[in-house]
Amino acid sequence: MTDKISVNSSSKLTEAISMLTAMFREKKFVVVSLRPGKDRTLDQNALWFALYERIAQMTQIGDVEDARRYCKLHIGVPIMRADDADFRDGWNRIFLNLPYEQKLELMGACPIFGPDGFPVTRLFNRAQGIAYTDRIVDDFTAKGVFFGDLLGEVAA
CATH class of the missing domain: 3.30.429 (Macrophage Migration Inhibitory Factor)
Incomplete structure (x- = not known):
C-alpha cells in the first residue's frame, strides 16, 4: 500500500x-x-508535449520523440546536474563518457529505463520544470521556432 x-x-x-x-x-x-514544493502539473506535461511537437514541425530534429529526447539530454540533464549532487555524481560515473548517440537513445523508450527513458523530467520539482520550459523556449526561439501561441493557450 x-x-x-x-x-x-x-x-x-x-x-x-x-x-x-x-x-x-x-x-x-x-x-x-x-519534501517541500509542488509537484509538476498536468498542464506542464501537456505544454512540454506541445513544445516537442512544435520543435519537430519546425526543425530538422526529427519527430516528437526525437525532440523530447533532445530536450531531456541537452536541457533537462544540465538542470539536474546543476541542482542535484547525487544525480550529477551518478551521471558522471555512468553516462558522462558514453557516446552521444547512446545518451540520446537512452533518453527515450528503451529496455533499460522503460517507455519514458532515463528519468530526467520526472525528477524535476516545480521550479526545475519551469526552468526547463523557459530554456526550451529560449533555445528554440533563437533557432526560429515560434511558441507564442502555445504559451498563450496554456496561460489562459
Whole structure:
C-alpha cells in the first residue's frame, strides 16, 4: 500500500496525519518521505508535449520523440546536474563518457529505463520544470521556432 498526499491546507494536513496514524496502527512500520514544493502539473506535461511537437514541425530534429529526447539530454540533464549532487555524481560515473548517440537513445523508450527513458523530467520539482520550459523556449526561439501561441493557450 503506497499513498501520496500533497499537504497544502490545514484539512490536508489533518488528512495526512490520519492516514499516517491508520497505516502505522495496521502495519506497525511506515516509511515517510517529505519534501517541500509542488509537484509538476498536468498542464506542464501537456505544454512540454506541445513544445516537442512544435520543435519537430519546425526543425530538422526529427519527430516528437526525437525532440523530447533532445530536450531531456541537452536541457533537462544540465538542470539536474546543476541542482542535484547525487544525480550529477551518478551521471558522471555512468553516462558522462558514453557516446552521444547512446545518451540520446537512452533518453527515450528503451529496455533499460522503460517507455519514458532515463528519468530526467520526472525528477524535476516545480521550479526545475519551469526552468526547463523557459530554456526550451529560449533555445528554440533563437533557432526560429515560434511558441507564442502555445504559451498563450496554456496561460489562459
